[in-house]
Amino acid sequence: MVSRLTAPRTRKAPAERRDEILRTAARIALGEGLELITVRRVAEELDVRPGLISHYFPSAEEMVSEAFSRAALGELETLLPRASGAPLERLRTFFRRSEGEGYLALSRLWLNARHTSRFRPRLQAAVEQQEGIMRDRLLDLVRDGVASGAFHCEDPMQATLEILVVIDGMGSYANASDRFWHPSLDGMMTRAAERVLGLQAGALQG
């Protein structure tokens, strides 16, 4: 009597399998980095053979790009969900969440993608698309706030870009050990936002 040496195949609908692959890849991207997304690694996590991954993604770069988009978009929905409450409160929520652990992983992912996109055209396109989505999302928020009188600024797009630059600047340090630290680093993002949106100091904190 021999026990089966190979587990019975589980055969899934293409759409479901594809989604499963991307979900796994996105998780790896967020937790360990885009270069850890390999055909073999994803296959192992899903307990299938590597060839199957190649079947759904003939180009590995395509898988990595889509995984990034999925991860970035998913996190954006958590950090800055579409239209939900007053602009000031929405922004406050965003900055509050940008202190959590999940945000560090997201910052690392962006850093990862922005560098890696140098060599990967499809990833570069995905990065620019996600940047556009993030920018539009924040721009809408700023405009809403200006319209309702909560924010005050002359050029909403300029205000948006100034906030994003500070966010991305702080994100540059996501992989640094925190050997260096200075009090002013803490409120850096909120201070920038308060300034360009004509809010009083501390309006976006706590």
Next chain:
Amino acid sequence: MVSRLTAPRTRKAPAERRDEILRTAARIALGEGLELITVRRVAEELDVRPGLISHYFPSAEEMVSEAFSRAALGELETLLPRASGAPLERLRTFFRRSEGEGYLALSRLWLNARHTSRFRPRLQAAVEQQEGIMRDRLLDLVRDGVASGAFHCEDPMQATLEILVVIDGMGSYANASDRFWHPSLDGMMTRAAERVLGLQAGALQG
């Protein structure tokens, strides 16, 4: 009669050879990225066998880290040389140079190093060391300016960090195609510096 198949060996002093290797690696880092620094690639550029590179750098990561330090430090000396003229003029020179082509390569290198340092402890240490050097250099400049009355700010360290965050934020976009563009992106760095240093608008431009 046979022509020699192998070129005669050129035997150099260890210090010279080591320096030659690092110079080559630093050039590759700045022009093509840290991941292009491979034992074989450097060997080819110097027209020696790969084994020789391993002889001088038993660990490839060590070579990459030192190459980054060399490249970053070299560029810093060009952009923000130690004590040379009045603070305002030195800063103006820095921002003027940060529009050139070489600066784009440097921004890419920093992005590269900050991401890659996630997986390479020695590179991470090198990045933080170079960040410290850059920070100190700028902090000295700010303090000089405040002392001479050219700049006005309450906390020189905070002013320094705010400038650096904007510089690094803009650097995040170094690998993006310039499909998106907005007028406010141009003066972003100088505007931030002018603001935190109590300068009038445009004082650091042109």
Next chain:
DNA sequence: AGTGCTATTGGTCACATGTCCAATAAACGT
């Protein structure tokens, strides 16, 4: 129950990487 479609397997292939080592030859001192 039988049949066709195709998701899935298992294996191969070419390529690039870092690391290591015995043999060689260039440069130097005697």
Next chain:
DNA sequence: ACGTTTATTGGACATGTGACCAATAGCACT
């Protein structure tokens, strides 16, 4: 001129990557 030191070579090895493909077997439909 001869030895000695050691910089340098040439090659091997293990590992990890993406890509590719014929054969297999699960599932839906008839």
